[in-house]
Amino acid sequence: xxxxxxxxxxxxxSSVESCPSLRxxxxxxxxxxxxxxxxxxxxxxxxxxxxxxxFCLFVTFDLLFVTLLWIIELNVKxxxxxxxxxxxxxxxxxxxxxxIFLLAVFRFKVLILAYAMxxxxxxxxxxxxxxxxxxxxxxxxxISQLFSQGAFGYVLPIISFILAWIETWFLxxxxxxxxxxxxxxxLIAQDASERAALLHPGVLSDGQFYSPPESVA
Numbered sequence: 001x002x003x004x005x006x007x008x009x010x011x012x013x014s015s016v017e018s019c020p021s022l023r024x025x026x027x028x029x030x031x032x033x034x035x036x037x038x039x040x041x042x043x044x045x046x047x048x049x050x051x052x053x054x055f056c057l058f059v060t061f062d063l064l065f066v067t068l069l070w071i072i073e074l075n076v077k078x079x080x081x082x083x084x085x086x087x088x089x090x091x092x093x094x095x096x097x098x099x100i101f102l103l104a105v106f107r108f109k110v111l112i113l114a115y116a117m118x119x120x121x122x123x124x125x126x127x128x129x130x131x132x133x134x135x136x137x138x139x140x141x142x143i144s145q146l147f148s149q150g151a152f153g154y155v156l157p158i159i160s161f162i163l164a165w166i167e168t169w170f171l172x173x174x175x176x177x178x179x180x181x182x183x184x185x186x187l188i189a190q191d192a193s194e195r196a197a198l199l200h201p202g203v204l205s206d207g208q209f210y211s212p213p214e215s216v217a
Contacts, residue, residue: 051178055170059111062163066104070097073152094144100156126171133164
């Protein structure tokens, strides 16, 4: 005779224990998840990410800064027209700075094409440009006679070398990890929103949780 009340009590306790799970399910906010997904998709539609845009600005700064130093070097040597003709038309590997300027143009074109236009998510392009830059500058410093031409013989190669390695560090430790982390967050939020859509098919009314005592249900 005591089995029925016992079973009813067990059923009541199991229903009580199931209440936190229901609260946990309803604690998921689909609106917040969809807002995060829409914000991520909006960033994808508007173009490259903020950290990648900063990297592209730094690559542009690299080109402009090396160009500025080269123009200053042309003026110091006795006028832009005369020195430009001597360094470009009468190019000499051991004494000209024109190749360092072309090296900056090479880095700019490759990196902007790879990481701004093609939106590459790999480090091989920056590794290629940095390796070429480092090898060329080391060979030029060893073979050429730049150190005998004053301060610019030190400044231009060192600045180009430092800027190339800063670009490598910034891409490898800032751009690629941050974009990968944002993509993982987007996938997690998207998966959670899909689960929330399955658990919340529609707006639930109070009648779906309990029935009045006088109802048949």
